[in-house]
Amino acid sequence: MLKITTKITLIVVGLFLVTSCDGLLDTEPADAVSPEVAQENIAGIEAILTSVYNRLQSQWRFGREVTLGPDVLADNTDQHPITSGRYDGMAVNSQGSHITFWNTAYLTINEANFVIAGAEEIDGVPQSTRDRLRGEGLFQRGHAYFDLARNYGYEPGREVNGHTESVILRTNPTRDLADADMRARSSNVEVYNQAVSDLEEAAALLETGDRGVFFANYPAANALLARVHLYLENWQDAIDYADIALGATNVQLLDSEADFIANPFDQSPPNAESIYELNIDPVEESLGSNVGLCPYTNPRHWHDVTPSQNLLDIFDANDYRNHLFAEADDGFPYTLKWNCSTGNVDDNVPLIRIAELYLIKAEAYAELDQLTLALDNLEILQTARGLDPFVSNDKDEIIAEIMVERRRELNFEGHRFYDLKRRAMDIPKQEGATTVPYTDFRILSQIPQSEADNNPLLNQNPGY
Amino acid sequence: MSNRYTNFKKIRVEWFYSICIAICLTLPMAVSAQTGLQGSVTDANTNEPLIGATIFIIETQQGTTTDIDGEFELTGMEAGTFTVRVSFIGYQEQLQAVTLSSGEMLSYDVALSPEAVGLDELVVTGYGIRERREVTGAISSVRAEQIQARAIQTADQALQGRSAGFQMVGSSGQPGTAANIRIRGIGSINAGNDPLYIVDGVPLEDFFRSDIGTTNSNVLLGLNPGDIESIDVLRDAEATSIYGAQGANGVVLITTSRGQHGATQFTANISGGVSQLHTSYDIMSGPENVLFMQEAAINRALDLGNDPEAARQSAINSFGDPDEVGTYDWFDAVTQTGANQRYSLSARGGSETTRFYISGSYQNTEGTIVGSWSDRFSLRTNIDHDASERVSFSANINLSRAQIDGQIESGGNFIASPFHGAVTTRPTTPIFLEDGSYNQDIPAIGYNVLQVLREEERLGREYQLIGNVSATFAVNDNLAFRGQLNSDIRMSIDRRYASPSIPRYETLWGGRVFERTRETQNYSGNLVADYITTIENVHNVSAIVGTEYRVRDYRFHSATGDDIPNALLGQLNLAGTASAIAGRSTQYKTAGAFSRLQYNYDERYFTSINLRYDGHSRFGFDTRWGLFYSGAFAWDAAREEFLQDVEWLNQLRFRVSHGITGNASISDFASRALFGQGGTYGGGVGLRPQQLANANLGWEQARSTDIAVDFALFEDRVYGSLGLYRTDNENLHLQRFLPSDSGFGSIIENVGSVRNEGIEIELGAVVLSRGNFAWSSEFNITFQESEVLELDIDQEWMSDPNVAASRIIVGDQRHQWWVRNYAGVNPADGRALWFDAEGELTYSVGSDDFFAAGSMEPDYYGGWGNQFSYGPVSLDVFFQYEFGSLILDEQYSNFHLAPHRGRNLSPDMFRRWQEPGDITDIPKAYSQGSFPGGTGHNLFSDRRLYDGSYIRLKSVNLSYTLPPNLTNRMNLNMVTVFTRAENLITWTEYPGLDPEVFDRGQTFYPQPRTLEFGAEIRF
Missing domain, CATH: 2.40.170.20 (TonB-dependent receptor, beta-barrel domain)
Incomplete structure (x- = not known):
C-alpha cells in the first residue's frame, strides 16, 4: 500500500512539474498573418493593393460621401419631405455636417504606401510588374491627397483669412509604433504638389501597361492631373493633360438619345463613357442596404436625397440627359445614375468620365481667353447631348455657361460643391435655404475632433 | 457538496459515520431485546421533516441519519446516560443527555432551529470549501431556496x-438573453468587465x-x-x-x-x-399627430418667409387630413x-x-x-x-x-x-x-x-x-x-x-x-x-x-x-x-x-x-x-x-x-x-x-x-x-x-x-x-x-x-455623459437655447461647449x-x-424627434412652446431638425438624460x-x-x-x- 501511495504521489508531483513550460502557450492566429509574411512576396503586395481598391468603395469615400456629398452640400439636391434622416444635416450645411472621409483616406494612403515601398523592395519580380504596382499605388495616394486637399483645405490662392493649412503628409508605410508619430498639417501648396507629383509619376509608370478601366490606368492618371490642375488654375497644364488623356483613351462620348434612354449608368459595366470606374461586385462588396448611393437616392430604398427643382430647371426639353431623371410614385423626382444597377443596392461608380475632359478644356481655354477653343470644346459635349451649341463672345458668360453645363453633366457625381469652392464662389442652396458664403467656415470640413483633441500638432479647421 | 477533499475533518467524520451505520444496520440481527432511540427530526419553524440529519451518541460513537420521512431508529445501545448530538447542515446543532434503561426504545423527537448566520455553513471558495468562520475574504452566498423561489429562466x-x-x-x-453582471463597479475600459x-x-x-x-x-x-x-x-x-x-x-x-446516501428522493416541479x-408608451392620436405636423410646417414656413397656408397644404399632402386620418397603436400591436x-x-x-x-x-x-x-x-x-x-x-x-x-x-x-x-x-x-x-x-x-x-x-x-x-x-x-x-x-x-x-x-x-x-x-x-x-x-x-x-x-x-x-x-x-x-x-x-x-x-x-x-x-x-x-x-x-x-x-x-x-x-x-x-x-x-x-x-x-x-x-x-x-x-x-x-x-x-x-x-x-x-x-x-x-x-x-x-x-x-448643455426654450421665440462653455446662452454650440452632465x-x-x-x-x-x-x-x-421625420410623437410634445411667453422645456414644433443657425435640438444633450x-x-x-x-x-x-x-x-x-x-x-x-x-x- 505504501508503495502504491508513493508511486501515485510521485506521478502527481511529476505532473505538476510538467506544466511549467512556455511551449504550452504557443499558438498562432489562423485568420491573419504577420507583416513579414504579408510583404514577403508579390502576391502579398498585390493583395494589399486589392485592399486599397476595396477602401475606395467604402461609404466614406466614393461609395457615398465623396460622390453624393458635394451635391447635397450645394444646390443640386433637396431633401424628400418625409425623410429617414439621411443627410438631413448636410442638406442645410449645419455645423459639423460635411463630407467626411479622413480616416478612410489615410487607411488607403497607408496601404498605398505599403504597395509603393513593397514594389521596390521585393526581389525576383519583372520590372513591368514592379512599375504597374508602384504606378497604381502612387495613383491611389495622389488621388487620396487631392480629395483630402480639396475637402479639408483651401485651394492655393483661394485662402480665406490666410488659412493655408491642408492635411498631413505621409509617404512611408507605418510598420511599427515609431512610424506612427504625430505630425502637423502641411500647407495646401505642399499637399497639392504631392498629389501632382504622385500622379505624374503614376502616369509615367502606367504608360507602359495598365489593367484597364476598373483600375488606375494611364488615361485616368492624366485625366486626374487635368482635374487637379483645373483646381490649381494651372489652365495650360489642365488642357495639356486633358489632351493626353483624350489621346490615350478609346472611350468616346455617347451622342444619341437612344443611349440616354437606355441609360449608360444602368448598362452592363463599365459605363460607355468611363475612363476610370469603380467596379463593385454586389455579392462580395455590397455596402449594405442603408449607406450607399442608391439607398440614399432611389425610391426603391430611402429616397431621402432628391434632385432639386433648381437642378431640373436647367435642362432644356431636348436635352438627352432628361432621361437620367425619373419620377417616383409619390411624385418626387430621382436620379437614374444610381439605380441599383449592379445589384439590389449597388452601382458601379464612374470616377472619371470623358465628358469631364471637354468641360475642363473648355473652362481652361476660356480662362486663357481662348474663347473659340472654349466654345469648341463646349460644343462637342452639348451637341452630343442633343443641345444647340452655346454661343457668346463674353468670357464671363461662357464660363457661367460651362459651370451650368458641368451641373447638367456631372450632377450626382461629386463635383458641384467643389466646383463652386475652387472658384471661391458662395454656395447657393435649394429654395428657401440660405446661401453659404465662401468666407463661411463651413466651406471646409471638420477634421475628426478626436484627431484634433489628441494630436497637439494638429490644428482643427477654423470655426469648429 | 463537491470538493470535499479540502475538508478532511468532514470527510473523516463521514467515513466514520458510514462505518458506524453499517455496524448499526447489522446489529439488530444479533440482539433480541432492542435498546435504543427512535423518533424524528424536524425544522423547528416549519415542522418539515429533515432528511439526512445525523444522530450521534458521543460516548459510544454510534450514529445514524434520518430517512426521507425525517425519522430514525438507533438500536444496539446499552443502558446508561449518553450525550446525543443531532446535527444538520444549516441548523443549530443540539446536544442533549438521555438516559436509557435496558430493553427500552426511547421515543426521541428533536426540532432543530435554522442557523441564522451559518457560521458553520459551508462556503465554496476557489478550489475548495471552507466553513464560513474560516473565510477571510468577501464572499456572499445565495442559497438554493432563494434561486428556486423565483419565476426566472437563468x-x-x-x-x-x-x-x-x-x-x-x-x-x-428578451427571454434567454444575457445580463451584464458587474462586481464592484466597472474598472476596465477596453478589456471585459x-x-x-x-x-x-x-x-x-x-x-x-x-x-x-x-x-x-x-x-x-x-x-x-x-x-x-x-x-x-x-x-x-x-x-x-x-x-x-x-x-x-x-x-x-x-x-x-x-x-446523498439514503432512499431515493424524487422531486417534481411544475409551473406555468x-x-x-409592466408599462407602455402613450402615443398621440392620428389627428393630433397630423395637426402637430402642420404646426411644424407652418412654423418653418414663417421662419423662411414662405406662405404658411401653402405649408399647411403641403403638410396635408404629406401627412394626411386631420379630419380623415385614423389612429393605429403600433406599439400595442407588437406586444x-x-x-x-x-x-x-x-x-x-x-x-x-x-x-x-x-x-x-x-x-x-x-x-x-x-x-x-x-x-x-x-x-x-x-x-x-x-x-x-x-x-x-x-x-x-x-x-x-x-x-x-x-x-x-x-x-x-x-x-x-x-x-x-x-x-x-x-x-x-x-x-x-x-x-x-x-x-x-x-x-x-x-x-x-x-x-x-x-x-x-x-x-x-x-x-x-x-x-x-x-x-x-x-x-x-x-x-x-x-x-x-x-x-x-x-x-x-x-x-x-x-x-x-x-x-x-x-x-x-x-x-x-x-x-x-x-x-x-x-x-x-x-x-x-x-x-x-x-x-x-x-x-x-x-x-x-x-x-x-x-x-x-x-x-x-x-x-x-x-x-x-x-x-x-x-x-x-x-x-x-x-x-x-x-x-x-x-x-x-x-x-x-x-x-x-x-x-x-x-x-x-x-x-x-x-x-x-x-x-x-x-x-x-x-x-x-x-x-x-x-x-x-x-x-x-x-x-x-x-x-x-x-x-x-x-x-x-x-x-x-x-x-x-x-x-x-x-x-x-x-x-x-x-x-x-x-x-x-x-x-x-x-x-x-x-x-x-x-x-x-x-x-x-x-x-x-x-x-x-x-x-x-x-x-x-x-x-x-x-x-x-x-x-x-x-x-x-x-x-x-x-x-x-x-x-x-x-x-x-x-x-x-x-x-x-x-x-x-x-x-x-x-x-x-x-x-x-x-x-x-x-x-x-x-x-x-x-x-x-x-x-x-x-x-x-x-x-x-x-x-x-x-x-x-x-x-x-x-x-461621464459628455453632451451639449441644454438651457431650455427661449420664451420669446420657442427656439432651443444652449449654454456655451462660458455659461452664456446661445442658439448654437460647438464641440468646445460640451460638458460632463453626470x-x-x-x-x-x-x-x-x-x-x-x-x-x-x-x-x-x-x-x-x-x-x-x-x-x-x-x-x-426617438419619440421627440423633430416632426419633419414624419414619425410618431410622444404626447409629451403637447408641452411644446406655442406662443411668446410660454415657459416650457420642449421647443416649438418645427419641420426641421434645427432652427436656422441653431444647433439641432434633438442631438445628444442633457435634454435626453x-x-x-x-x-x-x-x-x-x-x-x-x-x-x-x-x-x-x-x-x-x-x-x-x-x-x-x-x-x-x-x-x-x-x-x-x-x-x-x-x-x-x-x-x-x-x-x-x-x-x-x-x-x-x-x-
Whole structure:
C-alpha cells in the first residue's frame, strides 16, 4: 500500500512539474498573418493593393460621401419631405455636417504606401510588374491627397483669412509604433504638389501597361492631373493633360438619345463613357442596404436625397440627359445614375468620365481667353447631348455657361460643391435655404475632433 | 457538496459515520431485546421533516441519519446516560443527555432551529470549501431556496440585489438573453468587465454566444436553476486571487446539487404563468399627430418667409387630413401576453459509496413582444463514488439545448426593431389593409414592423455540454491529491431568414437566409495537492498547491443565400444566389500554478496567503506571465475569553485583505502585428494591416484592499457585515490614441488606472419569531464611487469606447455623459437655447461647449428580502433598488424627434412652446431638425438624460405546504403549491419603459411582469 501511495504521489508531483513550460502557450492566429509574411512576396503586395481598391468603395469615400456629398452640400439636391434622416444635416450645411472621409483616406494612403515601398523592395519580380504596382499605388495616394486637399483645405490662392493649412503628409508605410508619430498639417501648396507629383509619376509608370478601366490606368492618371490642375488654375497644364488623356483613351462620348434612354449608368459595366470606374461586385462588396448611393437616392430604398427643382430647371426639353431623371410614385423626382444597377443596392461608380475632359478644356481655354477653343470644346459635349451649341463672345458668360453645363453633366457625381469652392464662389442652396458664403467656415470640413483633441500638432479647421 | 477533499475533518467524520451505520444496520440481527432511540427530526419553524440529519451518541460513537420521512431508529445501545448530538447542515446543532434503561426504545423527537448566520455553513471558495468562520475574504452566498423561489429562466437573475457589491445592469426582457453582471463597479475600459463563471469547477467561456438579432444569449442559459445548490459571489482579492487570471472582475461560483446516501428522493416541479409589459408608451392620436405636423410646417414656413397656408397644404399632402386620418397603436400591436411553462424532475439518493443526483428539465418562456421566446431542455447527472477509503471519484455532466427566437433588440438603431419602428411609425399608418393583408406603405420606416416580427426568423440554438470528472486520492489523513478535467463545449447555430414576403427584404436581396455555426471548445484541467493538519490542538494549518491548464478553441462558418423563390421555403439550398460564405478560427491558451496557505490559531486568529502565477497566450512573449497574490488576516474576537461573558455577542470578526488579480479579456492575438482580410476587388482578395505590434502587452491588474467586520448578536438573531473596499484597476488595456493619418487609430497598451471604492453593508435579522409565525429579513446596500486616476501620459480624457456621447475623464467618475448643455426654450421665440462653455446662452454650440452632465453609475444600490412563515405558509418578498444613475434614453427620445421625420410623437410634445411667453422645456414644433443657425435640438444633450433611480418589488413568492397527513395519504412526502411574481411594482420617475436599462436604452427590451403558479412534489 505504501508503495502504491508513493508511486501515485510521485506521478502527481511529476505532473505538476510538467506544466511549467512556455511551449504550452504557443499558438498562432489562423485568420491573419504577420507583416513579414504579408510583404514577403508579390502576391502579398498585390493583395494589399486589392485592399486599397476595396477602401475606395467604402461609404466614406466614393461609395457615398465623396460622390453624393458635394451635391447635397450645394444646390443640386433637396431633401424628400418625409425623410429617414439621411443627410438631413448636410442638406442645410449645419455645423459639423460635411463630407467626411479622413480616416478612410489615410487607411488607403497607408496601404498605398505599403504597395509603393513593397514594389521596390521585393526581389525576383519583372520590372513591368514592379512599375504597374508602384504606378497604381502612387495613383491611389495622389488621388487620396487631392480629395483630402480639396475637402479639408483651401485651394492655393483661394485662402480665406490666410488659412493655408491642408492635411498631413505621409509617404512611408507605418510598420511599427515609431512610424506612427504625430505630425502637423502641411500647407495646401505642399499637399497639392504631392498629389501632382504622385500622379505624374503614376502616369509615367502606367504608360507602359495598365489593367484597364476598373483600375488606375494611364488615361485616368492624366485625366486626374487635368482635374487637379483645373483646381490649381494651372489652365495650360489642365488642357495639356486633358489632351493626353483624350489621346490615350478609346472611350468616346455617347451622342444619341437612344443611349440616354437606355441609360449608360444602368448598362452592363463599365459605363460607355468611363475612363476610370469603380467596379463593385454586389455579392462580395455590397455596402449594405442603408449607406450607399442608391439607398440614399432611389425610391426603391430611402429616397431621402432628391434632385432639386433648381437642378431640373436647367435642362432644356431636348436635352438627352432628361432621361437620367425619373419620377417616383409619390411624385418626387430621382436620379437614374444610381439605380441599383449592379445589384439590389449597388452601382458601379464612374470616377472619371470623358465628358469631364471637354468641360475642363473648355473652362481652361476660356480662362486663357481662348474663347473659340472654349466654345469648341463646349460644343462637342452639348451637341452630343442633343443641345444647340452655346454661343457668346463674353468670357464671363461662357464660363457661367460651362459651370451650368458641368451641373447638367456631372450632377450626382461629386463635383458641384467643389466646383463652386475652387472658384471661391458662395454656395447657393435649394429654395428657401440660405446661401453659404465662401468666407463661411463651413466651406471646409471638420477634421475628426478626436484627431484634433489628441494630436497637439494638429490644428482643427477654423470655426469648429 | 463537491470538493470535499479540502475538508478532511468532514470527510473523516463521514467515513466514520458510514462505518458506524453499517455496524448499526447489522446489529439488530444479533440482539433480541432492542435498546435504543427512535423518533424524528424536524425544522423547528416549519415542522418539515429533515432528511439526512445525523444522530450521534458521543460516548459510544454510534450514529445514524434520518430517512426521507425525517425519522430514525438507533438500536444496539446499552443502558446508561449518553450525550446525543443531532446535527444538520444549516441548523443549530443540539446536544442533549438521555438516559436509557435496558430493553427500552426511547421515543426521541428533536426540532432543530435554522442557523441564522451559518457560521458553520459551508462556503465554496476557489478550489475548495471552507466553513464560513474560516473565510477571510468577501464572499456572499445565495442559497438554493432563494434561486428556486423565483419565476426566472437563468440563475443569474436570482443574484441581483442579494449580495452587496453585485450589480446587474441592462437585463433584457428578451427571454434567454444575457445580463451584464458587474462586481464592484466597472474598472476596465477596453478589456471585459464580466466576472468569471465557474460551475462545479468548470470555467465557462463567455464569448461567441448566440446573438442573432438580440443581445447575447445568457452564459448560464444551459443550466436549470433548479439544479443549483448555491451560488457564491467572490468579490475581493483574497477570494479571487487563487484564480489569478480573470479574477479581477470577481468570480461567480455555482455549485449544483449532489446525491446523498439514503432512499431515493424524487422531486417534481411544475409551473406555468404569463408575462406582460409592466408599462407602455402613450402615443398621440392620428389627428393630433397630423395637426402637430402642420404646426411644424407652418412654423418653418414663417421662419423662411414662405406662405404658411401653402405649408399647411403641403403638410396635408404629406401627412394626411386631420379630419380623415385614423389612429393605429403600433406599439400595442407588437406586444403580447407571453406564456411560460417549466417542468423538472430530479432524483437524488445513493448507497454509502455511490451517490447520485440526476435531473431533467424543460422550460419555455414567451416574451412580451410578438415572436420572441426562448426554451431550454437540460439533463444533469452528478455522481460521486468512493472507491475505497482513500480514493473517490466524481463526475458531473450537464447537457442542454436552448433556443432563442427574437427580433433585433439592441446593439443598433435598426429601424425594424419593435423598439424603434413600432415606437416611431406614424399613428396614421394602418397596420392592415381592408382585405386583411399587411399595409406595406409605411412612410419613413419602410417596414411593417408587425409583419417583420411575425415573418422574419431570427433563431439561435445552443447545444452545450458542461462536464467534468475528478479523482481524489487521500494519501493519509493530512494529504490528498485531486485531479479534475473540465470541458465546456458549445455549439451555437444561428439562423436568420429575411423572408421575401417582407417587401423591403425582397427589394434588398430577394429574401435572404443566413446561417452560422459557431463552435467553442473550452478544455481545462487542474491538479491540486491539499494538506491539512492541526498541531497541539490550536495551530490549524492547511495548504493547497495546484496547477491548471486551459485551451479555448473557437471556429465558425456561415453562409448567406439570397433570392429565395418561395417565401415558405427559406432554406439555403433553395437560394438563387449564394451571396457570402465566411469562417474563421482562433485559439488561446492559459497555464498557471497556484497555492493557498492558511493558518489559524485556535480559530481566533486567521491568516491566508494566495499566490498564483499565470501565463496567457494573448500577451507578449516576455510579458505573458504574471504573478498574482493576496494576503488576509481575520480575528474572531467573540471567541476571545474576555468576550465570552458577553452573551448577546455571538460573533465579532474583523478581517482585512489585500491583493492583486488579473484580467486578460482582450482579443486572442492583441499583442501581435497582424495583416488580415482586406476585402475584395476585381476578383482579388485583399490583405490589410490590422494592428501594430505591442510585444510588451501584459496583464491588466486589479489591486484591491478590503476591511470588514462581521457580527452576530442575540443568539444570531441579528447579523451582518460592514465592509470597505478599494479596487484600483491598473495597467489597463487601453486603446492608446495614434493619429489616424498613420493608418492606425490606436494601439493597445498597458496604461491608465481606474479606482472603484465603496461601502458594502449586509444586514439580516430574525425580526419576529412567535409560535408558528416567523419573519426574517435581509438587507444590503452598496455605496460605490469610481474615479479615473490616470489615462495615457498627459491624457486628460478619452471617449468611452463602449458608450456613445460619453467621456472618461481623469479625476472624474469612470463614466461621464459628455453632451451639449441644454438651457431650455427661449420664451420669446420657442427656439432651443444652449449654454456655451462660458455659461452664456446661445442658439448654437460647438464641440468646445460640451460638458460632463453626470454618470450612468449609480450612487448606491441593493436589495431587501423578507421571508414570512406561518406554519405551512411562507411568503418571500424581495425588493431591489438603485439610485443616482443617469440614463440616456434614445428609445424615448426617438419619440421627440423633430416632426419633419414624419414619425410618431410622444404626447409629451403637447408641452411644446406655442406662443411668446410660454415657459416650457420642449421647443416649438418645427419641420426641421434645427432652427436656422441653431444647433439641432434633438442631438445628444442633457435634454435626453433621465434619472434612472428606482425601487422595484422584484419578486414575490407565496407557498403553502400541504399537511403531511394529506400528503401521506397520497403516498407523497411533501407537496408545496406556490404562486410567484416578478417585477410587480416599480417606483421611478424614469419616463422610459424600464429603469433597469444600462447606458443608452437604445432599443431596449424591458423586463416583463411575470405571474406564475406551480407545485413542487417530493416522493
